[in-house]
Amino acid sequence: MNSPLVPTPDLIRSIEASEIEYMTDRMKAIRGRPGNPEGVEIREFGNAVCYYSETMPWPSFNTVKGLRSDDIDSIEPILDFYRTRGRKPQLEIVPSAVDSAFLRRLVENGCYPSGTHASLYMAPGAIAPEPSDRIRIEELQEDQFELYARIHCRGTGLSDDGIPHVAANNRVLHGRPGWKFYVACLDGKPAAAGVLRTRDGIASMTFAATLPEYRNMGLQRRLLLRRLEEAGRQSCGLAVGQCAYLSASHRNMERVGMKIGYVRTSWTL
Incomplete structure (x- = not known):
C-alpha cells in the first residue's frame, strides 16, 4: 500500500x-x-x-x-x-x-x-480488507445520524447538548453526491465513525472520531482501510486526510501507507 x-x-x-x-x-x-x-x-x-x-x-x-x-x-x-x-x-x-x-x-x-x-496523502490502489471477528464497518443510514452525532460529540469532547445540532448539520450530507458516513462496531456496539468525500478522482477523509472507552482497539485503522477501499473502488487516484501532527490519527494514517504532503500553520487574530 x-x-x-x-x-x-x-x-x-x-x-x-x-x-x-x-x-x-x-x-x-x-x-x-x-x-x-x-x-x-x-x-x-x-x-x-x-x-x-x-x-x-x-x-x-x-x-x-x-x-x-x-x-x-x-x-x-x-x-x-x-x-x-x-x-x-x-x-x-x-x-x-x-x-x-x-x-x-x-x-x-x-x-x-x-x-x-498535517495533511497526508497516498494513491489508494487496491486495498485488501482485513477480516475481524470483533470489528464490523457499516455505512451509516439516513435514520442513524443521532448515533453518528453521539460518537462525534463524545469522541471530540463536545457536550451532549450539541448532538441534535451535529446530527442536523451532517444529515444534510446524506445522499449528497460524493459523501459517505461509516460506523465501526466493536462486538456489535457502535464505537467509532469516519467520513469520506469523493469527487473528480480525489478521496477526502474529512472526519473521524472514537468513543473514549473504545480507543486503541484498531477501530480507526479499520475505518481508514474501509474508506481507502471505497476510494479505490471509485478509481480515485489520490486520497487525502488531515490530522494533528504526531497524533494518534497521524500514526494510523502512516500505518496504512499515507505520508505527509505538508504541515500547514494556523494563524489566529
Whole structure:
C-alpha cells in the first residue's frame, strides 16, 4: 500500500484544493438548511475562501483557506469580514504558498501562529480488507445520524447538548453526491465513525472520531482501510486526510501507507 506519489507543487495544490472543495460543499449544505439556522456565510477574497458560522464558533467553521502571496492586500478585508461578525478567524497557511512579506503583514495585523496541522496523502490502489471477528464497518443510514452525532460529540469532547445540532448539520450530507458516513462496531456496539468525500478522482477523509472507552482497539485503522477501499473502488487516484501532527490519527494514517504532503500553520487574530 506504499504510495508511489511524491510531493510536487501540483500535488500540494491538489491536496489543498480537495480540502477547500469538501469544506465548501459541506458549508453550502449546512447553509441550505431551511432558514440557514447556523448563519453560514462563504466569502471569497482573491484566492482565499472564508467560512463563517454565526452559531458555531469553532475554528473549523470560521477558517480561511487557499491564501497565496498575491492575496497580501486582502488580509485587512478578510480580518474585517470576521471582526464585523465578532469572530476571530483561523487562517491556514500552506508551506511555500506565501512569502515573508505576507507573513509580516499578518503579524502587523495582530495575527500569530497558533498551531500546526498535517495533511497526508497516498494513491489508494487496491486495498485488501482485513477480516475481524470483533470489528464490523457499516455505512451509516439516513435514520442513524443521532448515533453518528453521539460518537462525534463524545469522541471530540463536545457536550451532549450539541448532538441534535451535529446530527442536523451532517444529515444534510446524506445522499449528497460524493459523501459517505461509516460506523465501526466493536462486538456489535457502535464505537467509532469516519467520513469520506469523493469527487473528480480525489478521496477526502474529512472526519473521524472514537468513543473514549473504545480507543486503541484498531477501530480507526479499520475505518481508514474501509474508506481507502471505497476510494479505490471509485478509481480515485489520490486520497487525502488531515490530522494533528504526531497524533494518534497521524500514526494510523502512516500505518496504512499515507505520508505527509505538508504541515500547514494556523494563524489566529
